[in-house]
Amino acid sequence: MNDQNTARAHIFISGRVQGVFFRGTTRQKARSMDVNGWIRNLRDGRVEAVFEGPEDQVRSLVNWCHKGPRSARVDSVETDWEVPQGETGFKVRY
Numbered sequence: 001m002n003d004q005n006t007a008r009a010h011i012f013i014s015g016r017v018q019g020v021f022f023r024g025t026t027r028q029k030a031r032s033m034d035v036n037g038w039i040r041n042l043r044d045g046r047v048e049a050v051f052e053g054p055e056d057q058v059r060s061l062v063n064w065c066h067k068g069p070r071s072a073r074v075d076s077v078e079t080d081w082e083v084p085q086g087e088t089g090f091k092v093r094y
Contacts, residue, residue, distance in 0.1 A: 007055035008037075008084040009062050013047040015075035017068060022047050023092045025069040026061070030090040033057045040093035052087040 013022070023039045026049060030037065035057050039049040049065070051058045068074050 005055055006053065006084045007058040008050065008052040008082045008087075009058050010050050010080045010082050011048070011062060011065060012042075012078040013049070013065055013068070013074060013076075014045070014078075015068075016073040017047045018045060020071040021069050022072050026065070027090050027092055029064060030061060033061060035061050036087035036090055038087070038091045038093050050087065052084050 018041050023041065026039050029035075030039075030051065033053070035051050035053040037050040037052050039047060042048050051061050062077070062079055066074055066077050
């Protein structure tokens with residue numbers, strides 16, 4: 001799955017993004033969009049995620065993270081575009 005249409009985004013989301021079902025909602029959205037990767041809470045209050053899959057779907061999911069679930073307040077999203085690593089499935093990491 002490492003063709004030219006595959007993208008990988010490594011993102012860090014800041015704001016009120018923990019305790020608002022950000023990880024679970026993102027996992028549901030990613031799975032419904034055939035995007036692979038993972039998401040986890042960081043000790044500093046941010047959420048970190050990697051999205052890998054069709055470029056348009058990955059970009060759409062990154063854009064959604066600027067808003068997040070209804071009860072979240074997203075202050076910023078840092079996005080690094082990386083070389084795809086062949087992620088499979090989408091997991092919440094702890």
